[in-house]
Amino acid sequence: MNNWHRLVWNQRDALFAGLQVTVEVCFISFAFAVLGGLVLCLVRMYVRPLRPVATVLIEFFRATPILVQLLWVNYAWPELFGWPTTFYQAACTALALQSSGYLAETFRGGIEAIPRGQREAAFSVGMSPLLVFWRIILPQVLLSSAPAIVNQFTVIVKSSTLVSVITVQDLMFQSQKIVNIAYEPIEILTATAAMYIAFIYVVSMAGKLLADRLRRSYGIAVR
Amino acid sequence: MNDLPMIRVVDVHKRFGTLEVLKGVSFDVHRGSVVSMIGASGSGKSTLLRCINHLEVPSAGDIFIEGESLCFRGAADGARKPRSLAEINRIRRDLGIVFQQFNLWPHMTVLGNVTEAPQRVRGMSRKDAIALGEACLARVHLRDKAHEYPARLSGGQQQRVAIARALAMQPKVMLFDEPTSSLDPELTDEVLAVMRELADDGTTMIVVTHEMGFAKDVSDQVMFLHNGLIEEEGPPAQVFGAPRSERLRQFISKYVQ
Amino acid sequence: MSDSLREILDLQLFWEFRTVLLRGLAVNFYVFAAAAVLALILGLGAALLRNSRFSPLRWLGALHVEVFRNAPDYVMVVWVHFVLPLLIGAVLHSRFEFDPFVSAMIALGFVYSGYFAETFRAGIEAIPAGHLEAARSLGMGEGLILRRIILPQVVRSMLPESINQFISLFKATTIVSLIAVPDLMYQVSMITQQQMRPLPLYTGAAITYFVIVLVAGSSLRVLADRWRAKILA
Numbered sequence: 001m002n003n004w005h006r007l008v009w010n011q012r013d014a015l016f017a018g019l020q021v022t023v024e025v026c027f028i029s030f031a032f033a034v035l036g037g038l039v040l041c042l043v044r045m046y047v048r049p050l051r052p053v054a055t056v057l058i059e060f061f062r063a064t065p066i067l068v069q070l071l072w073v074n075y076a077w078p079e080l081f082g083w084p085t086t087f088y089q090a091a092c093t094a095l096a097l098q099s100s101g102y103l104a105e106t107f108r109g110g111i112e113a114i115p116r117g118q119r120e121a122a123f124s125v126g127m128s129p130l131l132v133f134w135r136i137i138l139p140q141v142l143l144s145s146a147p148a149i150v151n152q153f154t155v156i157v158k159s160s161t162l163v164s165v166i167t168v169q170d171l172m173f174q175s176q177k178i179v180n181i182a183y184e185p186i187e188i189l190t191a192t193a194a195m196y197i198a199f200i201y202v203v204s205m206a207g208k209l210l211a212d213r214l215r216r217s218y219g220i221a222v223r
Numbered sequence: 224m225n226d227l228p229m230i231r232v233v234d235v236h237k238r239f240g241t242l243e244v245l246k247g248v249s250f251d252v253h254r255g256s257v258v259s260m261i262g263a264s265g266s267g268k269s270t271l272l273r274c275i276n277h278l279e280v281p282s283a284g285d286i287f288i289e290g291e292s293l294c295f296r297g298a299a300d301g302a303r304k305p306r307s308l309a310e311i312n313r314i315r316r317d318l319g320i321v322f323q324q325f326n327l328w329p330h331m332t333v334l335g336n337v338t339e340a341p342q343r344v345r346g347m348s349r350k351d352a353i354a355l356g357e358a359c360l361a362r363v364h365l366r367d368k369a370h371e372y373p374a375r376l377s378g379g380q381q382q383r384v385a386i387a388r389a390l391a392m393q394p395k396v397m398l399f400d401e402p403t404s405s406l407d408p409e410l411t412d413e414v415l416a417v418m419r420e421l422a423d424d425g426t427t428m429i430v431v432t433h434e435m436g437f438a439k440d441v442s443d444q445v446m447f448l449h450n451g452l453i454e455e456e457g458p459p460a461q462v463f464g465a466p467r468s469e470r471l472r473q474f475i476s477k478y479v480q
Numbered sequence: 481m482s483d484s485l486r487e488i489l490d491l492q493l494f495w496e497f498r499t500v501l502l503r504g505l506a507v508n509f510y511v512f513a514a515a516a517v518l519a520l521i522l523g524l525g526a527a528l529l530r531n532s533r534f535s536p537l538r539w540l541g542a543l544h545v546e547v548f549r550n551a552p553d554y555v556m557v558v559w560v561h562f563v564l565p566l567l568i569g570a571v572l573h574s575r576f577e578f579d580p581f582v583s584a585m586i587a588l589g590f591v592y593s594g595y596f597a598e599t600f601r602a603g604i605e606a607i608p609a610g611h612l613e614a615a616r617s618l619g620m621g622e623g624l625i626l627r628r629i630i631l632p633q634v635v636r637s638m639l640p641e642s643i644n645q646f647i648s649l650f651k652a653t654t655i656v657s658l659i660a661v662p663d664l665m666y667q668v669s670m671i672t673q674q675q676m677r678p679l680p681l682y683t684g685a686a687i688t689y690f691v692i693v694l695v696a697g698s699s700l701r702v703l704a705d706r707w708r709a710k711i712l713a
Contacts, residue, residue: 063693064686065651067658067665072686075678117326121385124276125340125392126316128309135339139330158552165658172555185562193555200550218330218372 007187011178018174019195025088025170026157029095033152036096037103045108054104061101066159069094074166091163098159099152106148110141143215150207154200161196171195227290229254229396229427230275235284237270237451244270246451247284252396252444257428259438259459262448263474268431271448272400275429276318277311288314289395316344319389320398323405325381327373327388333360334369337388345392352391359387363417379410383417390421397421399430435478439463447471494684497671504664505688511584511653511661516646518589523596528626530601541597548594553587553652560587561659584656592649599641603634639704647697651689664688 008015044054061069074090077083084090114137122132142149164173175192179185228251237245244267252258260268273279275286277293286293293314295303306314327336337356341347347355360366363383373381382402389397399418403411415437422428422441432438438445438459445462447455447470455462455471466472494501522544529541548556561583569576578586607630615625657666668685672678 059694060686060690063651063690063697065654065689067654068682068686068689071665071669072682075672076682079679115324115326117322117324118328120278121320121322121326121328121388122340123312124278124315124318124320125388126312126344127340128312131343135343136328140328143330154550161552161554162655172558176558179562186566189559189563193551193559196552196555197547197550200552201546204550218374 003184004187004191007178007182007184008191011174011188014174014178015171015192015195018169018171021168022157022160022170022172025091025095025163025168026153026160029092029099029156029160030153032092032096033099033103033156034149036100037107040100040104041107041111044104045111058101058104061097062105064098066094066098067162067165069098070162070166073097087163087166087168090166091160091168095156095159095163099156102155103145103149103152106145107141110144111137113144114140143218146211146214147208150204150211153207154204157196157200157203228252228287229289230429231287231290232271232275233285233287235271235274235281235286237267237274237279238282243282244451245274245281248448248451248453249284250446250453250456252427252429254395254427255425256443257422257426257430257441258444258446259442260429260431260446260448261433261435261438261474262454266448267451268448269400272320272398272429272431276315276320276398278320288317312344316340316392317395318398319392319394319396320400321382321385321389321402323401325373325378325385325405327381327384329373332370332372333365333376333384336373336384337391340388341391356387356391359390360384362390362420363387364413377410378406379413382406382410382414386414386417386421396427396429399428399432401431401433403432403434433478435463435475447474493675493677493680497667500667500671501664501688504662504667507581507656507661507663508650508653511581511588511656511663512646512650514581514585515588515592515653516649518585519592519596519649522590522593524600526593526597527600527604530597531604545594545597545601548591549598551591551594553591554655554658556587556591557584557655557659560590580656580659580661583659584653584661588649588652588655592645592652595645595648596642599638599645600634602641603638604630606637607633636708639708640701643697643700643704646700647693650696651693654689 040054040058043050044058045051047054064072070091073084073094074087077090077093078085084093118136119132122136127135160170161172163170164176167173171192175188178188182188230252232248232250235245235248236243244265248267248271250258260271262268270279274281275293281294285295291314292303292306293311294306296306296310327333328339331339334353334356337359338347338349338352341352341355342349357366357369360369363386365380365383365387368376368380368384373384376384382405386397386402402418403414406414411434415434418428418430418437419441430437430442440459442459444456445459446453447462447466447468449470455466455468462471463475466475526541526544529537530545532538532541561578561580564583564586565576565578611629611633612625615629620628653663654665657663657669660666664685668681672681675681
């Protein structure tokens with residue numbers, strides 16, 4: 001078992017650096033995914049002239065595989081839009097776009113599920129539509145969507161394993177670099193797989209607990 | 224009593240597609256009086272009530288709140304233009320409404336529900352809003368539930384919170400849209416009791432209801448609607464004791480034991 | 481930007497290579513089919529294990545599900561392709577290799593069996609206990625109950641969710657291009673290296689998947705709804 005020590009433990013700095021990049025990419029993409037999903041959802045529901053555009057975008061991001069989106073954003077967009085300029089930007093963009101499509105649909109379901117009477121009550125006390133959205137609709141949508149939002153985070157983490165394909169130096173990239181140098185894949189790849197599985201397991205358990213606790217604290221009120 | 228009626232409804236029509244639900248309704252409500260609207264389902268009573276606070280927009284006619292038109296505003300050149308949402312919201316602050324389905328916001332506490340509008344719409348400070356909210360909750364005998372979430376309350380308690388929420392905006396008129404129709408029989412009494420107390424305090428109220436006992440005992444004026452028109456109106460003694468129209472007689476005999 | 485627009489619309493390049501690309505797409509379908517079968521079998525097995533009366537079996541089923549549901553597709557594909565043959569080879573004392581197609585099938589099959597297992601479990605638990613009691617009191621054996629009572633109901637109630645997972649699996653097959661399986665994306669990469677024109681090719685690939693997933697997804701959902709409507713209220 002000397003191999004483990006040599007191939008994995010000794011490389012822990014490189015692996016840790018890769019893990020840092022992975023975590024960064026995931027959190028940035030996640031933040032933009034939630035925002036993007038909200039924007040897409042609101043445009044689709046309330047901005048009538050742009051409704052078909054938003055709908056097509058949502059379906060497009062959900063239907064295309066993440067690898068295809070990564071490659072497309074990375075190689076085609078710079079020619080089209082002049083942006084992104086780095087692989088890192090391309091990776092975050094592609095991951096965010098994919099999840100924003102799913103979240104847009106989740107948010108739409110959440111908004112539609114709120115009984116109309118609550119809006120009427122809010123209007124009847126003189127609240128403006130913006131205030132109604134900000135204080136009544138949005139909090140409930142976020143609460144009821146909490147499990148789905150957490151789930152999308154795990155999806156982003158799993159998809160982030162592919163960003164090594166566009167040479168972003170995440171955990172997968174670092175592992176593969178070690179394999180290429182040492183020609184001994186068993187220990188390092190197994191360790192990498194175990195790290196990802198453990199990380200995702202912890203994240204999804206923590207997220208589930210957080211989401212459940214949040215919802216339970218409001219009584220059986222929120223679905 | 225003030226000469227100007229608190230609410231004046233003038234020839235209101237309401238059409239949904241090809242169906243005309245209100246066919247020309249006119250009446251006055253004076254300050255401090257309690258008006259009950261009774262009638263069969265589909266007679267247009269709820270629609271009429273919802274027109275008064277602009278949840279439904281009349282297809283024709285107008286409604287005046289303390290002399291001010293709800294639907295239109297006079298422009299400089301004398302023409303009438305429909306009111307903007309901001310202006311309607313301003314008027315809505317003076318009209319409190321209690322819905323059949325309570326419509327409490329589930330993600331806020333009872334006190335949160337009651338203080339939300341005073342803070343965000345009237346701009347009250349948090350301290351003042353809480354004081355006001357607790358006073359309103361005391362009025363409906365629910366001050367001890369201030370920090371509960373709506374889901375933990377019974378139907379009757381939730382409806383009383385809804386009343387407190389409407390009262391917190393210190394409205395000039397309270398509108399009630401079948402407030403007890405969704406409640407189990409044992410729970411309606413507590414809500415009706417609160418409504419009676421409000422009436423005794425001199426609140427101007429318009430109540431759409433099937434509770435004939437309430438209509439008879441508490442109202443100053445009863446209106447019987449049928450097919451989008453006021454078939455008969457008058458003091459309860461007259462409407463219940465000596466109904467002139469045959470339909471009203473049949474309606475009463477069905478509801479009053 | 482208009483140059484680029486013209487570039488994208490120059491799907492002629494896409495059209496030129498259509499035979500190669502279509503063959504690549506077919507490979508995606510083959511991988512999908514093989515992995516789907518494996519995922520269904522393993523998923524059903526794991527779900528049944530979790531419902532078993534023996535706690536070690538229940539634990540085994542749960543372990544299977546937790547490991548594979550939380551495993552990233554790409555990591556598993558790489559592991560199965562590069563590590564598993566070495567492990568098997570060590571046991572067999574000979575050099576062992578997987579055809580990349582087989583690696584893909586095994587890896588994706590196991591990962592998606594995790595998702596299917598959860599779906600099946602939800603379906604099994606949703607069956608009212610009364611149905612099973614009635615069957616047992618009529619003297620039906622466990623195998624018969626599984627085949628005639630449990631499975632049909634599970635399939636019907638879990639069909640919409642399963643369709644979503646099949647679509648995810650189909651999308652996941654693009655990963656096999658990274659271990660040199662000649663699927664659509666692999667061909668696109670090869671052609672791009674030759675032709676040095678990524679714009680129309682990658683855009684074309686994205687649109688292709690968009691159309692397939694949209695069309696297949698909606699038709700499957702419509703068919704599923706019609707089939708289910710016959711029994712469910």
